[in-house]
Amino acid sequence: MNHSDNQGERPAMLKVTGLQKIYNGGAAAVEAVRDLTFELAEGELVCLVGPSGCGKTTLLKCIAGLMAPTSGTVELADQPVLAPPPGMAVVFQEYGRSLFAWMSVRENVELPLKEKKLPKARRAELVAESLEAVGLAEFADSYPWQLSGGMQQRVAIARAIAYEPQVLLMDEPFAAVDAQTRADLEDLVRQIWQRLGVTVLFVTHDIDEAVYLGERVLVLSNSPTVVQDDITVDLPTERDQLTTRQDERFTDLRARVYAQIQRAKRGTGQPVA
Numbered sequence: 001m002n003h004s005d006n007q008g009e010r011p012a013m014l015k016v017t018g019l020q021k022i023y024n025g026g027a028a029a030v031e032a033v034r035d036l037t038f039e040l041a042e043g044e045l046v047c048l049v050g051p052s053g054c055g056k057t058t059l060l061k062c063i064a065g066l067m068a069p070t071s072g073t074v075e076l077a078d079q080p081v082l083a084p085p086p087g088m089a090v091v092f093q094e095y096g097r098s099l100f101a102w103m104s105v106r107e108n109v110e111l112p113l114k115e116k117k118l119p120k121a122r123r124a125e126l127v128a129e130s131l132e133a134v135g136l137a138e139f140a141d142s143y144p145w146q147l148s149g150g151m152q153q154r155v156a157i158a159r160a161i162a163y164e165p166q167v168l169l170m171d172e173p174f175a176a177v178d179a180q181t182r183a184d185l186e187d188l189v190r191q192i193w194q195r196l197g198v199t200v201l202f203v204t205h206d207i208d209e210a211v212y213l214g215e216r217v218l219v220l221s222n223s224p225t226v227v228q229d230d231i232t233v234d235l236p237t238e239r240d241q242l243t244t245r246q247d248e249r250f251t252d253l254r255a256r257v258y259a260q261i262q263r264a265k266r267g268t269g270q271p272v273a
């Protein structure tokens with residue numbers, strides 16, 4: 001299916017409205033996120049970029065229901081998110097810390113499915129399918145510490161997709177792997193997204209990665225954060241590490257995102273009290 005063909009007709013899956021987060025813990029209150037409003041349509045793959053410290057992690061924690069915003073709302077399929085919702089899975093940057101060293105790959109992937117109280121046979125099916133999807137079918141009985149960094153991150157991705165989420169949040173998931181592995185994992189994400197039709201919000205520092213992966217790129221301003229630009233990536237659905245990156249349109253889009261980030265960096269965050 002061409003995901004960009006019917007973008008206008010797809011209902012909203014994730015809605016962030018007027019989201020503000022003020023941290024009150026320190027000597028002075030810090031307004032990290034000021035006023036964020038955006039939507040992800042069902043089945044969309046959107047990348048979020050912004051300067052370091054602009055509030056990406058704060059935003060993701062609010063979306064995942066791990067932290068309450070000061071004001072504003074997050075809705076998943078029209079339901080307010082007030083705690084971690086069953087329809088969301090998160091893949092973090094630190095795969096080493098997100099996998100349990102004493103559990104096999106199979107057990108790691110199966111764990112959230114047990115919490116979801118799925119029957120054993122269905123769990124086994126989902127684990128097998130998702131390990132197959134990330135190319136790790138033969139490593140089900142290995143332990144995370146026996147695998148390379150890139151393979152461990154594949155296990156984390158398998159665990160997220162086995163959970164069959166409506167929305168997959170990815171927080172700089174490839175920041176700690178080498179360039180070649182990163183390219184392979186980028187293609188894996190697009191493959192999985194196309195195959196499962198899951199809605200993906202992918203946070204990255206990397207401008208090229210955002211343009212290569214996304215159907216849309218949201219550029220965040222410096223903290224206190226607002227959405228500074230919302231760029232449609234009108235590249236063909238079938239992407240390729242060589243030809244797509246050489247495409248003139250890719251270069252134009254990358255230049256636009258780069259210019260927006262530079263603009264974002266010139267802004268300054270201010271304490272509110």
Ligand SMILES: Nc1ncnc2c1ncn2[C@@H]1O[C@H](COP(=O)(O)OP(=O)(O)OP(=O)(O)O)[C@@H](O)[C@H]1O
Binds near residue numbers: 057059223
């Ligand atoms: N617990 C906290 N208490 C006070 N201020 C915080 C807290 N957590 C984050 N901040 C501030 O909020 C702002 C946004 O931080 P956040 O970690 O969300 O940004 P980020 O975009 O994820 O950063 P990076 O790109 O470096 O990972 C920063 O100014 C940070 O100092």
